[in-house]
Amino acid sequence: MKLLANHDEKLKQHMERPKLRNATYLSPQTQNHRIDVIGKRIIQAQIVDEVKNAQIYTADEVTSHNVELMPLCVRFVDKDINIREELLEICSLPRITGSHIATAIKDVLSHLNIEIVVRNMIDKMKSTIIFFTYSPKREQLLMEVVHKDAHSMGQRKPLIDICRTRWAERHDAYSHFYSAFVFIVKALEVIALGLHTEEWSQDVTTGWQGKYKAEAYSLLSGLQNFGFILTFLTVYQVLSHLTGITVKLQKTSVDIVEAFSMVDEVKNIYKELRETIEDDFNQIYKQAIRMAAQVDVQPTSQPRVAGRQTHRENVPAETVKDYYRRNMAIPFLDHVILEFESRFSPLSVTASRLLGLIPSIQCNSGMTVDISEVVQLYQDDLPSPELIDQELKCWTLKWQNKPSEQRPTSCAEAIKQCDALICPNIFKLLKIACTLPVTSCECERSASTLRRLNTFMRSSMGEDRLSSLALIHTHYDMAVNLDEAVNIFSKLHPRRLELTSVLNP
Template sequence: MALGLRFADSETLHIREEFIEFTIVDDLRSESLGQFILSRIEKLGLDMKLCRGQGYDGAPNMSGHLSGAQAFISSKYPLAKYVHCIAHSLNLVLTDSSKIAEIKHCMMVIRETVNFFHFSAKQSAILKTYTALNLIGLCETRWVKRHDAIQISKQLIVPIFKALEEIETDGDSVTLSKARSLLNNILSLDYIVTLIVMDFFLGYTLNLSKLLQSENIDMVMCIQCVESVTKMFKEIRNSAEGRFHQLFLEATRLCRELEVTLVMLRKRNFFTIPSDIPAEKHIEFYYRVSIFLPFVDQLIQSIESRFTKHKVTLKGLGGILPSFVVKQPSSDLKELIKLYASDLTSSDSTVMAELELWRAKWLKVVPSLFPKIAVQSLAECECGIFPNIYKLLSIFCVIPTSTACVERSFSSIKRIKTYLRSRMSEDRLNGLTLLNVHRDVLVSVDEILEKFAISSPRRLQFKV
């Protein structure tokens, strides 16, 4: 298990997410995991009473609302609100959309094509004679990398075709059979149209996925960006005929270059084409209805269902941000004040008065100059005048938006714990990982030698 902390730096007013350690977990039951997390926090000398958020990747034994580890911790510390990793939620949205048969088949072909060239130096060398670019494998967990893989597969479809043709005419029986199978898949209109459609839609989610993994953002910016992408998808859905026509023209040009005949290879029994559709538009209509529309519909539906709980979180603390506080009366925030009463230093009436002053301050400001995120609002909040608002903004800053910080640590462990170091102890692994992750932290060589020298009397001769 990887453990990380999110906190607001009081000096720089920046949100920081820091990897803390790897720990070995033997018991994966929810309650045991919850107890284990609490014990590690206590060992670090931190007070869980000050914790205001939990973030996990969505595994049932961690995120279960009845018996998950988060429920166990929340029962002891009610203010430690659980938030499902928002970047992981977007990954699940894209995974839901990939369950469409044509999408699954396209990704399977990409995966097999990449493996075909990567697992053979000879076949890889043949591909390099047609392009200097390298194919990228489909990462099982990171959709940013999946988009790169889909984009490069689309970009290199012609060089891949030429390389497979060469391998098909000059290879052993097994290689020839595999190359021919890949050629048949790649030279199908189903594959070409699906690849272009996937590349089109993932272009809208690529930067969103990167943004949601940033540490210096809050739930407001996350939800605003998600809603912006959702709005764009709905606009695309409403103008589907024109949008898909451009994509189909691109597919037609690519088919012409690859000498692929524009025919529907597979027509479902229940699929009928309206009589008012011209014959030359039948193929375009078929792929628009069978691939383009189901994909965008699934994207919209999954986004709206998977981000509902995040919007509930935003509705609470987000109400104190300038862009929200000027639009709603202070009375709407009574539940928020009641929830965090133990964190506030004044009575309810004083906090309400403070909210009125906070609201009046921003009513004088042009909306375009409002802070965009909570940490910017925190910088604009005078602690002496608005002590309770400052506290609420601080809480909002530390509510986790993603678990990308701790998940990145697994990239470090792959570099550190190789097969030559497979018996490395937990302490040593944590030490090396911390050095690798926190490269910006300067380590004093003199302090290390000092500790080494006094750790045992027989090593005193090394003392500096």
């Protein structure tokens, strides 16, 4: 009995001991917990604290490929007086309407306490790109056609996918498509009609299934259409003016004043194009005829005009050129100009009001900018708007006696030279000017991060895990205290074991 009692006592003690053999902490749930701690409890919490400290910030979003996921970014001026744009969180959207996006942004901030012709052309172009790039055999056929007839292309890929977010990369896709257009048509003729088979090996010219032949024939019919060619060239050339400004605006430190001057130049270019549309479109039309002749396409008669037409423009025209100029080129160019006005008009007005705070402009005798309107607009955000005139005199005297090369030329430079204690109102207005968003490029970079993480092989990843991983990946240069991560993890998910960081000695 005594031995039995001792055995029961030892068994009881053994049962009370922590079981170490199963404590690997490698389960998916534990991984999610650790990722959440580093991504949201540390990185996101630090960004939220900086945003709250800035007091003035703006938010932006962009959706990622066919999944309605919204990376939410904030733009603010940090404590070191640097303009920052940071990924804050990734959330899902039931729909991508304006109301749903606005509601999602409000929910996140509250949770953290803080034309048809052109569309058809783009759809056909994208379908063609997908048809070749998503199949190694079809892409190999196109590559062989290109290298046989165009040795000068070198290692350049004949086709690249159309980027959904960055126009600079989208323009590259248009450029590649334009250069490879003749070869694309020839490759489609091989698949759909069995032509040119004697020029290449049987590995790429034979064995095509019926569904691929039908798809190739449909694409070939769409591309060998003069309306498609003319529309493509019009869009390609008109939007080419956006390439330079898009690249320039991708800098996160670009402030509102620099953006204002850049946008104004491009707007003037489009207005000039609109005034000379007849001469410019004549050149595009001639180029379209030459391009069409390379694939045996002739300018066809204009589309039929019907009284109840709903899927095509109905402006009457005497010739094919007049029809496309009136129904495609002019409406498209007007749409581009209207978009510029609607997107950048508030930006331009606000920037013009804030220009007077920049010393290089303020001390320029040839330019006077009245900031009374902007003071009235932001008077609720200013600490003492009634003293703005006195501060403005002090701010002007500070720079009048200094050489022109020492005067700041942008809001980003000016705010670093402004003492918030001496000129609190000027400092606040400069902070607002720096916070105003120039583009959504930084948010689009977050969408690119999302693409790298949320691949088709990992499409079932949960929203919380995805958002935390995106924060870790985007802010990889942010120092993370691993001991703090371990302490937070142990408090959120208490275990019977004493946890310590295995990465630090």
